[in-house]
Amino acid sequence: MFPEVTLTTPTREDVQRLAEWLNDSEVNEVWYGVGDDGKPLHASYTPEAVLNGGPEAWTHVFNDDNRIIFSIYSESGEHIGEGQLLVEWPLLEAQAYLLVGRKDLWHHHYGTSGMIGLLDHAFNTLGLHRVWVDIPEYNEPGMHMARHMGFVLEGKLRKTHRKNNEWFDSDALGLLAEEYPRRRARLLKTAAS
Numbered sequence: 654m655f656p657e658v659t660l661t662t663p664t665r666e667d668v669q670r671l672a673e674w675l676n677d678s679e680v681n682e683v684w685y686g687v688g689d690d691g692k693p694l695h696a697s698y699t700p701e702a703v704l705n706g707g708p709e710a711w712t713h714v715f716n717d718d719n720r721i722i723f724s725i726y727s728e729s730g731e732h733i734g735e736g737q738l739l740v741e742w743p744l745l746e747a748q749a750y751l752l753v754g755r756k757d758l759w760h761h762h763y764g765t766s767g768m769i770g771l772l773d774h775a776f777n778t779l780g781l782h783r784v785w786v787d788i789p790e791y792n793e794p795g796m797h798m799a800r801h802m803g804f805v806l807e808g809k810l811r812k813t814h815r816k817n818n819e820w821f822d823s824d825a826l827g828l829l830a831e832e833y834p835r836r837r838a839r840l841l842k843t844a845a846s
């Protein structure tokens with residue numbers, strides 16, 4: 654069985670924890686690395702800037718219909734990661750981002766459970782047509798999880814991710830609404846056996 658996770662609206666404490674996770678080089682190495690100033694990079698927003706930015710900065714990031722951000726909580730009520738859907742409404746599609754920030758929980762299928770939660774929201778709640786992920790070539794765990802979940806390789810993107818001053822290619826992998834129910838059922842069946 655996959656672990657149960659819950660997707661919730663982020664709190665200030667969650668964003669503070671996220672900043673702490675990203676300060677760990679083992680975590681930021683498989684995510685967006687660090688910027689020229691040596692500080693860890695994050696998808697879509699900078700945790701410290703939001704924490705220091707007052708209510709407007711908070712609303713701008715966390716009340717945006719085009720960028721839906723969830724905290725991921727484990728069955729025991731612990732905050733373990735973050736998921737994002739960057740929605741392109743005219744195309745009914747979203748790019749998904751998922752980080753299990755608690756590295757002690759990697760390889761325990763929390764990533765898979767979190768992505769199922771994000772995909773359920775994208776396809777069943779928002780009614781989107783396609784969800785895709787952009788995974789750099791150095792991110793073996795991310796690639797493995799996406800393929801294992803039934804994302805299909807759609808293309809190779811050139812020099813899209815920068816790490817340690819070097820540009821890396823990435824893979825675009827997508828999943829369509831009509832494919833999702835079967836992939837989801839197959840995944841859950843594998844987990845049950």
Ligand SMILES: CC(C)(COP(=O)(O)OP(=O)(O)OC[C@H]1O[C@@H](n2cnc3c(N)ncnc32)[C@H](O)[C@@H]1OP(=O)(O)O)[C@@H](O)C(=O)NCCC(=O)NCCS
Nearest residue numbers: 683750751752753759760761762763764765794795797798
């Ligand atoms: C990628 C990430 C979300 C995976 O989370 P996780 O909870 O460790 O992954 P899971 O346990 O759900 O693993 C899914 C599959 O990938 C495999 N896998 C996970 N890490 C792996 C690794 N380092 N090498 C090979 N396989 C790996 C698992 O064994 C599992 O396959 P299985 O069911 O056949 O055993 C997590 O490593 C993470 O947050 N990384 C940083 C952010 C990131 O890369 N996000 C993905 C881009 S959207």
